[in-house]
Amino acid sequence: MRSARLPGSPRGRRPMLIEGVASVFLETDSSGDRVRPGAFAASLSHAPAIPMLWRHQSGALAGVWSKLRETGKGLEVRGLIDREKPYGRLALKHVGTGLNGLSIGFRPRRWRMRPDGGRDLIEVDLVEVSLVRNPMANSARFRVVGEMGRRVA
Template identity: 55%
Template sequence: MNRAVLIEGYAALFGAPDLSGDVVRAGAFARSLRRGGVPMLMQHKSGALAGRWTRLTEDGRGLFVRGLVEADGSKAMLNAGLNGLSIGFRARLWRPRAEGGRELIDVDLVEVSLVGQPMQPRARFSTVGGAARAA
């Protein structure tokens, strides 16, 4: 029986520098979220669909995501402990930070991936349930 696994977490955290020094500002994803159609990939590999996002939204903390992991290989990696999230994006509007990296003000969100080592160490997901309904 091929049952999907429901996951949720934060793919980006506002105001928190990632390992390259980039800081995402609230509202940076607004245009992309209106457009929709953001794929769930495995390790940023084009065409490696892990499942599908059922909810992507900005809240006071960051970019919250919820989705169904449907690919058998991706579910096996979850069972092995994979729990990182990473955003694939193109920066539209940004400015350099004195500390290094960029302040990301407006980005085109291209995809959100399940990864082993996220650039934002606190970008993590947890399993909510198996074969659960997407809300």
């Protein structure tokens, strides 16, 4: 069975496949924001490819998200960390030491203030999803599925 590779990715240096939940619906993050179900729907329906960044740094591409979708739990993501990109290699080094956090970069379109001072985000424009050590939403995590073409048991 042949496996797909990212352009420029030699054999033996396959991208690492990860998946997780980048935003858990109704979980209050450390800034007081809480994302409502459906908040990403409009953005995902018309957005161009959403970049996988290293720690929200503009231009610090670590890989590519192949799937982003809303589920009952939140914004589920699946993607490839690219060993050929400098920030991809950096991310993989940190994955080896326990990095497993995800964080969304977004622009709020509609929100409601809560009595406790936090925001309920009703609609957002998703700009990017980053690999981070300490996500704002504690449950926003990923796991390694395997290398492209190879699954972790």
